[in-house]
Amino acid sequence: xxxxxxxxxxxxxxxxxxxxxxxxxxxxxxxxxxxxxxxxxxxxxxxxxxxxxxxxxxxxxxxxxxxxxxxxxxxxxxxxxxxxxxxxxxxxxxxxxxxxxxxxxxxxxxxxxxxxxxxxxxxxxxxxxxxxxxxxxxxxxxxxxxxxxxxxxxxxxxxxxxxxxxxxxxxxxxxxxxxxxxxxxxxxxxxxxxxxxxxxxxxxxxxxxxxxxxxxxxxxxxxxxxxxxxxxxxxxxxxxxxxxxxxxxxxxxxxxxxxxxxxxxxxxxxxxxxxxxxxxxxxxxxxxxxxxxx
Numbered sequence: 001x002x003x004x005x006x007x008x009x010x011x012x013x014x015x016x017x018x019x020x021x022x023x024x025x026x027x028x029x030x031x032x033x034x035x036x037x038x039x040x041x042x043x044x045x046x047x048x049x050x051x052x053x054x055x056x057x058x059x060x061x062x063x064x065x066x067x068x069x070x071x072x073x074x075x076x077x078x079x080x081x082x083x084x085x086x087x088x089x090x091x092x093x094x095x096x097x098x099x100x101x102x103x104x105x106x107x108x109x110x111x112x113x114x115x116x117x118x119x120x121x122x123x124x125x126x127x128x129x130x131x132x133x134x135x136x137x138x139x140x141x142x143x144x145x146x147x148x149x150x151x152x153x154x155x156x157x158x159x160x161x162x163x164x165x166x167x168x169x170x171x172x173x174x175x176x177x178x179x180x181x182x183x184x185x186x187x188x189x190x191x192x193x194x195x196x197x198x199x200x201x202x203x204x205x206x207x208x209x210x211x212x213x214x215x216x217x218x219x220x221x222x223x224x225x226x227x228x229x230x231x232x233x234x235x236x237x238x239x240x241x242x243x244x245x246x247x248x249x250x251x252x253x254x255x256x257x258x259x260x261x262x263x264x265x266x267x268x269x270x271x272x273x274x275x276x277x278x279x280x281x282x283x284x285x286x287x288x289x290x291x292x293x294x
Contacts, residue, residue, distance in 0.1 A: 093283050171240075
C-alpha cells in the first residue's frame with residue numbers, strides 16, 4: 001500500500017468520479033485508475049462499485065475511508081511540524097553550561113535568541129565541564145559551554161573557543177581589602193586569606209587551588225561546597241573572599257568589592273562543544289552562531 005494510492009482513493013471517494021478525482025490530484029485519469037486497481041489487489045477487496053455515471057463505495061471502501069483520511073491528515077501534520085522546526089518556529093535546544101556562565105554570559109544571548117525565535121524551547125542544564133562532556137557524549141545535550149582544557153579530552157567532541165575571561169577577587173565592602181588594600185591582588189596575597197570555595201568538581205575550584213599551590217601555599221577555606229549564588233552570598237556576608245569570573249562579578253556586583261588580579265593574573269578559556277559525529281539541530285546551530293558572534 002502506497003501513500004499516493006490512499007490520496008487517489010480519497011479523491012475518488014469524495015468526488016465519486018474518476019476523471020474529476022484525477023484533476024483534483026493532478027494526475028492522468030488512466031494512471032489514477034491503475035493505482036486504485038493496484039490498491040484493491042493489495043487489499044484483496046473492491047473499494048468501489050463502478051457503474052456508468054455512478055461510483056459508490058463498497059463496504060470495504062467505507063471501512064478504509066476514515067482510516068485513509070486519518071493517515072493523510074497525520075502525514076500533513078508531520079510535514080507541517082517538520083517545516084516549523086526547519087524554519088525555527090518551534091523545536092528545542094538542549095544547552096549545558098557551567099553555573100558561572102549561566103550567571104554571566106548566557107542571559108543576554110538567550111534573551112536575544114528567544115526574542116528572535118520565541119517558539120523554540122530552551123532547556124538549560126547546569127553542571128561542571130566533566131558532567132557536561134558526559135551528557136554531550138550520551139546525546140542528552142545539543143551544545144555545551146565548557147572550560148578548556150577539558151578534564152577528559154574526547155576525540156568525539158568538537159570544541160570552538162568562545163572567549164578568554166579574566167578572574168577577579170570579590171570581597172565584602174565591610175571587610176578589610178585583600179592584599180593590604182592595593183588596587184590589584186596577586187595570587188600570593190591570598191595566602192592567609194580565608195576563601196569561600198566552590199564544591200568539588202567546579203572548574204573554578206580546581207583553577208584557584210592549582211594557582212595557590214603554584215605559589216607555594218595551600219589555600220585556607222572559610223566555607224566550601226557552594227554553587228555560584230551561594231558563594232557570592234557568603235562573600236557578601238563577610239565570611240571570606242572568592243575568585244570568580246569578571247562577568248559574574250559585573251552582574252552580581254551589588255554588595256561586593258571587586259579587585260582585579262595583578263598580571264599575569266588568572267584566566268579561563270570558554271569553548272562551545274558539540275558531538276563530532278552528529279550535526280546539532282538547526283535551532284542549536286542558530287544559537288551556536290549567536291554565541292560565536294556575540
